[in-house]
Amino acid sequence: MKLLLAMMSHETNTFSTIPTDRRQFEARGLSYGGEIVETFRGTGTCLGGMIEATERAGATLVPSVAAAASPAGRVTADIYGDVEARILADIEGAGHLDGVLLDLHGAMVPEGMDDGEGQLLAAVRERVGPAVPIAVTLDFHANLSAAMVAHATLLHGYKTYPHVDMAERGAEAAGRLLDVIAGRIRPTVAYRKPPLLPPLGNQGTARGPMRRLYDLADAMEREPGVVSVSVFAGFPLADIPDAGLGVYVATHDDPALAERHAEALARVAWEHRSEFIHAALPVKDAVARARAAAGGPIVLADMADNTGGGAAGDGTEILRELLRVGARSAVVACLCDAAAAQACAAAGVGARVTLDIGGKVDDRHGAPVRVTGTVRTLSDGRFVHTGPMMHGLAGRLGTTAVLDVDDIKVILISYRWQTLDPEMIRLVGFDPLREKILVVKSTIHYRAAFEPLAKEIIEVDAPGLSSSNLQRFAFRRVRRPIFPLDPEATYP
Ligand SMILES: [Zn+2]
Numbered sequence: 001m002k003l004l005l006a007m008m009s010h011e012t013n014t015f016s017t018i019p020t021d022r023r024q025f026e027a028r029g030l031s032y033g034g035e036i037v038e039t040f041r042g043t044g045t046c047l048g049g050m051i052e053a054t055e056r057a058g059a060t061l062v063p064s065v066a067a068a069a070s071p072a073g074r075v076t077a078d079i080y081g082d083v084e085a086r087i088l089a090d091i092e093g094a095g096h097l098d099g100v101l102l103d104l105h106g107a108m109v110p111e112g113m114d115d116g117e118g119q120l121l122a123a124v125r126e127r128v129g130p131a132v133p134i135a136v137t138l139d140f141h142a143n144l145s146a147a148m149v150a151h152a153t154l155l156h157g158y159k160t161y162p163h164v165d166m167a168e169r170g171a172e173a174a175g176r177l178l179d180v181i182a183g184r185i186r187p188t189v190a191y192r193k194p195p196l197l198p199p200l201g202n203q204g205t206a207r208g209p210m211r212r213l214y215d216l217a218d219a220m221e222r223e224p225g226v227v228s229v230s231v232f233a234g235f236p237l238a239d240i241p242d243a244g245l246g247v248y249v250a251t252h253d254d255p256a257l258a259e260r261h262a263e264a265l266a267r268v269a270w271e272h273r274s275e276f277i278h279a280a281l282p283v284k285d286a287v288a289r290a291r292a293a294a295g296g297p298i299v300l301a302d303m304a305d306n307t308g309g310g311a312a313g314d315g316t317e318i319l320r321e322l323l324r325v326g327a328r329s330a331v332v333a334c335l336c337d338a339a340a341a342q343a344c345a346a347a348g349v350g351a352r353v354t355l356d357i358g359g360k361v362d363d364r365h366g367a368p369v370r371v372t373g374t375v376r377t378l379s380d381g382r383f384v385h386t387g388p389m390m391h392g393l394a395g396r397l398g399t400t401a402v403l404d405v406d407d408i409k410v411i412l413i414s415y416r417w418q419t420l421d422p423e424m425i426r427l428v429g430f431d432p433l434r435e436k437i438l439v440v441k442s443t444i445h446y447r448a449a450f451e452p453l454a455k456e457i458i459e460v461d462a463p464g465l466s467s468s469n470l471q472r473f474a475f476r477r478v479r480r481p482i483f484p485l486d487p488e489a490t491y492p
Contacts, residue, residue: 323371
C-alpha cells in the first residue's frame with residue numbers, strides 16, 4: 001500500500017499588500033521528503049494525524065512537499081508553481097500509487113487564479129487518473145469550490161474553530177482513504193454554497209451558529225451510510241467568487257442521502273444567517289473596561305489584527321490607547337515589526353531606546369507609535385506550541401525583543417505569527433497570569449489556550465484586515481448578492 005503525502009497551506013487575504021512569496025513559506029515551513037515525517041510526526045496537525053494513521057495501518061508513505069506560510073496576500077506564481085510541480089514530479093517518480101493524501105487549506109488565492117486548491121487538485125487528478133482516490137483535509141475556513149469537490153474523492157474539513165481537531169481530521173482522511181482503496185466505501189458526495197459570507201468574529205464553534213450547524217452535522221455523521229459531513233465557515237477576506245460558507249456531505253453509495261443532508265444544513269445556515277453578524281467594543285471603551293475590571297488577566301482580543309487572517313500584525317491602536325491612559329501592567333502580544341526588534345537587539349538588554357513601532361505595513365492598521373522604553377529581554381523567538389492548537393509543533397518568531405514602556409511590555413517579533421499560544425509570552429520571560437491586561441492579536445484561536453487563563457475576555461474593534469466588519473472592505477469579485485454585504489440576498 002503506497003500513498004503520496006503532501007501539504008500546501010495558505011489562507012489568502014486578497015486585501016493584504018504583502019505578497020506571499022517563497023521567503024514567506026521558508027519563514028513558516030517548507031520541507032521535502034523524509035524531513036516532513038520528522039517535522040510533523042506526533043504533532044497536533046493534519047500531517048501529524050495522517051502520518052500516525054498510515055503508519056499504524058502499515059501503509060508506505062511517499063512524502064513529497066509540505067509548504068505553509070503565514071496568511072497574507074496572494075501566493076506568488078513561482079512558489080505555487082514550484083510546489084505543484086514538485087507534487088506532480090513525485091507522483092510520477094513514485095510509480096504505482098494506491099492513493100493520495102493532501103493537507104490543503106481551501107482559501108489559497110495564487111496570482112492569476114481564484115481557486116488555488118481547485119487548480120492543484122485538478123492537476124493531481126489529471127496526473128494520477130480517475131481510478132486513484134485522493135483524500136484531502138481542508139481548513140474550517142476553506143472557500144469550497146466546485147473544482148475541489150469534483151477532483152477530490154473525499155474532503156474533510158476541520159470541525160472546530162479554534163482548530164483543535166486537525167490531527168483527528170488528518171487521521172480520519174487517511175482512514176477513509178484506506179477504506180476507499182479496500183473497497184469498503186464508495187463515496188458519493190453533495191455540496192451547497194448558500195449566498196452567505198460569515199465574518200470571522202462569530203464563526204467560533206464553542207457557541208453560536210457554527211455550533212448549531214456542527215451539532216446537526218455530528219448527528220448526521222452518526223447515521224448509517226454517512227461517511228463525513230463538513231461545514232466550512234469560509235474565509236470572507238478572500239475576494240473571490242467562491243468566498244463564503246460551504247456544506248459538503250459524503251455518503252456511502254447514496255447520492256440522494258448526500259443531497260438531502262447538504263440541503264438541510266445549508267437551509268439551517270441560511271435561516272440563522274443574522275447570528276453571524278458580529279460586534280466588538282471600540283478601542284477606548286474596551287481599554288477603559290479592562291482597566292476597571294477586578295483582577296486579571298483581562299484579555300483584550302485585537303480581532304482585526306490577526307496575522308492568522310492575513311492582517312499585518314503591526315496594528316497600533318490598542319497600544320496607543322494603553323499608552324494614552326497610562327494602563328499598567330500590560331503585555332502586547334505580539335507586534336510584528338522586524339526593524340524595531342532588530343533595533344532593540346542592536347541596543348542590547350537594559351538599553352533605553354526611542355523607536356517608531358508598528359503601523360508600517362499599510363494604512364489599515366493604525367499609524368506608527370513613537371515610544372521610549374527599556375529593552376527587557378531578547379530571544380531568537382523559537383518556541384514549541386504547548387496549548388491545544390498545533391500541540392508539539394515548533395514555532396519561529398524570529399528576532400524577538402520586549403520593549404518595556406512604563407510597564408506596558410510590547411513583544412516585538414520578526415515573523416508574522418498569530419498570538420494563539422501563551423508560550424509566545426512565556427518565551428520572553430513573562431508569566432501571563434501576572435499581568436493585568438493581555439493584548440492578543442487573534443480573532444478566535446487565542447480562546448483555546450487563553451480562555452482558561454483569562455479572568456475576562458473583551459473583543460476589541462480596532463482597525464485591521466481581519467476585521468469582522470465586512471462593510472469596511474471594497475469587495476469586487478465575490479458573487480453578489482451575498483449576505484451580509486447585501487442584506488436583501490435570498491436563497492431560493
Ligand atoms: Zn482556519
